[in-house]
Amino acid sequence: SAALLDLAERLDDGARRGAILACRALVEMRIPASSDPDQQVAWVTRASVAQPLADEALAITDGRTDIDRLLALISWRATHRAPRWLARRRATSAAAVDLAQRLLDHERLVDACSLLAVDCLETGDRSGYGRALATLRWAAATEANPRLLWLAATLSAGEALLDDDMEAAEQHRTDADRIGDAHDLPGWVAAELLFAAEMTLGSGDAGEMRRYLVPDNSPILDSPIARSSVAFMSALLGDDDRTLRYAETALRDVDEESSLLLCLVLLARAAATMGSDRLITELTTRLEPWRGHVAIDASGWWCAGPVDLVLAEMESAAGRTDRAAESLTQAVSIIEAIGDRRSARRAEDLKRCLGNGPLPRPTVTSAATHTGLAELTDRERDVLRLIATGMTNAAIGSALAYSPSTIRADTVSIYRKLEVRGRAEAAAVAVAAGLTQPG
Numbered sequence: 001s002a003a004l005l006d007l008a009e010r011l012d013d014g015a016r017r018g019a020i021l022a023c024r025a026l027v028e029m030r031i032p033a034s035s036d037p038d039q040q041v042a043w044v045t046r047a048s049v050a051q052p053l054a055d056e057a058l059a060i061t062d063g064r065t066d067i068d069r070l071l072a073l074i075s076w077r078a079t080h081r082a083p084r085w086l087a088r089r090r091a092t093s094a095a096a097v098d099l100a101q102r103l104l105d106h107e108r109l110v111d112a113c114s115l116l117a118v119d120c121l122e123t124g125d126r127s128g129y130g131r132a133l134a135t136l137r138w139a140a141a142t143e144a145n146p147r148l149l150w151l152a153a154t155l156s157a158g159e160a161l162l163d164d165d166m167e168a169a170e171q172h173r174t175d176a177d178r179i180g181d182a183h184d185l186p187g188w189v190a191a192e193l194l195f196a197a198e199m200t201l202g203s204g205d206a207g208e209m210r211r212y213l214v215p216d217n218s219p220i221l222d223s224p225i226a227r228s229s230v231a232f233m234s235a236l237l238g239d240d241d242r243t244l245r246y247a248e249t250a251l252r253d254v255d256e257e258s259s260l261l262l263c264l265v266l267l268a269r270a271a272a273t274m275g276s277d278r279l280i281t282e283l284t285t286r287l288e289p290w291r292g293h294v295a296i297d298a299s300g301w302w303c304a305g306p307v308d309l310v311l312a313e314m315e316s317a318a319g320r321t322d323r324a325a326e327s328l329t330q331a332v333s334i335i336e337a338i339g340d341r342r343s344a345r346r347a348e349d350l351k352r353c354l355g356n357g358p359l360p361r362p363t364v365t366s367a368a369t370h371t372g373l374a375e376l377t378d379r380e381r382d383v384l385r386l387i388a389t390g391m392t393n394a395a396i397g398s399a400l401a402y403s404p405s406t407i408r409a410d411t412v413s414i415y416r417k418l419e420v421r422g423r424a425e426a427a428a429v430a431v432a433a434g435l436t437q438p439g
Contacts, residue, residue, distance in 0.1 A: 018060035019068040022075035025053035029079045045257040050079040070099045070108050077115045081298045082256035083122070083290050090119035097135070106143040110136050114151055118300040121162075122261075122293055126338040133159055146183040150176055154191050158301040161198060164341035169199065177422065181408060184394040189423060190223075191301060196424030197229040198302045201236075202342065209233040211420075211428035213242065218388070218431045221246075224254035225297065228266040235270035243270050247279060261287075261295035265304040272313040280314045287311055291330065294338060305343035306334040313346075316354055324354060372417040373433055380417075381435065383410045387423055388430035 029050035057072040073096035077089055096112035113136035120128035133155055140148035157172035173195045180188025200208045212230050214221065221227055231246035247267050254263045264287050271279035287307050295304040304310075312327035328350060335343045376384065379400070386396045397407045411423075420426045 016068060018057045018064075019071045021053045021057035021060070022068075022071040025050040025057065025075045025079050028053065045081075045255060047079060047255075047257045054079040065099060065102070067103065067105065067108075070096060070103060070105065070112075073099065074108060074111055074115070077112075079257075081258070083261055083293055084256070086119065086122060086293070090116070090123060093119050097132070101135075106139040107145060107148060109139040110143070110148045110151060113139065114155060114300060117155060118296055118298065121296050121300070121303060121338060124292075124294055124306075124334050124337045129159075129338070146179055147185055150179040150183075150185050150188060153179060154195075155300050157195060158303065161195075161202070162303050162338070162340055162342075164202075166199070166202070169195075173199075173422075181393050181404075181411075184392055184404070187299075189390060189392055191299070192422050193424040193427075194225060194297070194301055196422050197226065200425075201229065201232065204236075206237055208425070209237055211425050211432065213237070213239065214428055214431040216245070216249075218427075222390070224250045224263045225259055225266075225302075228254075228263040228270075232266045232270040232273070235273040240274050240276075243274055244276070244279070247271070251282070257298075259297040261290055261293060261307060262297045262302060262304050265295035265307065265310045268310040268314055269304075272310065272317040275317050277318065280318050284311060284314055291327075292334070294334065294340075303338075303340065305340055305346065306331045308334060309343055309347060309350075313350055316350060321354060324350075328354070372419060373429070375417045376414065380410050380414050383407060384414050384426060384430045385435045387411070387414075388427040388435065390427075 028046050030045065054072070054076040058076045061069040061072040073092055077092045077096065080089060080092075093112055093116040097109065097116050100106075100109035100112050113132045117129050117132035117136065120126075120132055136155065137152045140152040153172050153176035157169050157176060160166075160169035160172055173192070176188065176195075177192055179185070180191070197212065200212065212233055221230060227246045227250040231243050231250060234240075234242040234246060247270060250263055250267060254260060264283060267279070268283040268287060271283050287310065290307045291311065293307050295307055295310075296302065308327045309331035312324045312331055315321075315324035315327055328347060331343070332347050335347060373381075379402075382400055383396055386399060391399070393407045393411060394404050396402075397404045400407070411426075414420075414426055415422065418426055418429050420429060
């Protein structure tokens with residue numbers, strides 16, 4: 001794509017240069033972390049390349065009200081995701097929504113609304129977040145484009161999780177998986193993995209968490225978000241060595257354009273849980289500039305609550321009770337503004353425990369045994385092994401010479417036999433059982 005856009009730029013007479021630069025910025029921003037073309041688990045950002053292109057596109061199209069300007073607005077916002085851009089991000093995404101509505105461009109309207117929803121929630125504006133999602137769902141239904149319907153389903157799952165409505169979240173997540181799988185949409189596997197991790201943490205089920213304690217080289221740990229979430233699970237399970245190991249690699253790899261606050265908040269919760277002075281000091285330093293912000297991933301799927309709340313949890317664990325009480329007061333006002341029920345429970349727990357050190361860890365239950373592995377057919381075991389490498393159903397079908405519908409039926413059977421809720425848990429079972437090891 002980048003090569004074709006480069007050719008178009010050299011052939012162009014300048015009239016469409018803004019649109020071409022905007023498209024190229026989007027291409028350059030998201031690069032697969034693996035050289036495997038079928039990998040859909042993790043990506044790295046190339047902001048240093050993409051952002052200058054988006055800046056130039058925005059400057060070239062200034063004052064215009066056409067599709068080129070709309071592309072430039074969306075490109076700039078999509079390539080500037082760090083917290084330091086938040087004020088300008090929200091203004092830019094709002095301008096993109098307004099222009100898309102005037103141009104009756106439903107596809108770009110969905111993209112712009114998804115970006116605006118993230119910006120609204122990060123600033124604590126729940127009503128703006130709700131309006132953006134309502135517009136997004138209307139535009140997606142009007143256009144009936146699979147990618148747009150998938151995006152609407154994923155963001156609706158994120159909204160349901162914010163409301164602590166697990167039944168609705170599971171339904172939206174199932175819809176997103178069905179659409180993403182049927183059309184082999186880029187990113188759907190990564191979304192499924194993220195939702196599974198978030199819902200597992202929310203459940204507090206130690207047996208479910210243990211499924212994610214996989215070898216360090218597992219493909220499902222390729223992203224900083226994955227390592228941060230597993231570090232937190234490890235802390236809840238009392239595995240401090242694993243917590244520190246994953247926390248160190250996540251802190252090394254995370255960058256400000258890749259869901260920075262979500263990763264830092266998950267790691268901070270791990271630090272507060274295990275009471276690590278070193279981690280608490282480092283994460284407090286890194287999160288302090290972002291007081292007043294809400295930690296949400298760049299796609300709007302996972303909201304981990306106000307930064308002030310996790311700072312209060314770390315301050316309490318470190319014995320700084322007065323400071324923790326001040327941070328908690330600030331956090332509660334943000335929690336009420338965004339209607340975050342899960343964070344409200346955390347705030348109540350902290351209020352009861354304030355000054356008593358780390359929050360109590362949950363009781364650890366026995367690990368799952370995965371007896372369902374013995375029930376899998378040889379083909380299902382092959383499918384499970386490839387699921388654990390991050391491949392999509394279409395890619396697995398190509399590798400095993402079966403149709404995508406056959407592989408889809410196999411995955412349903414695998415989930416049933418293993419008693420797992422989705423791809424992430426199935427992959428964790430496969431890795432834990434050694435199915436991904438050579439031979």
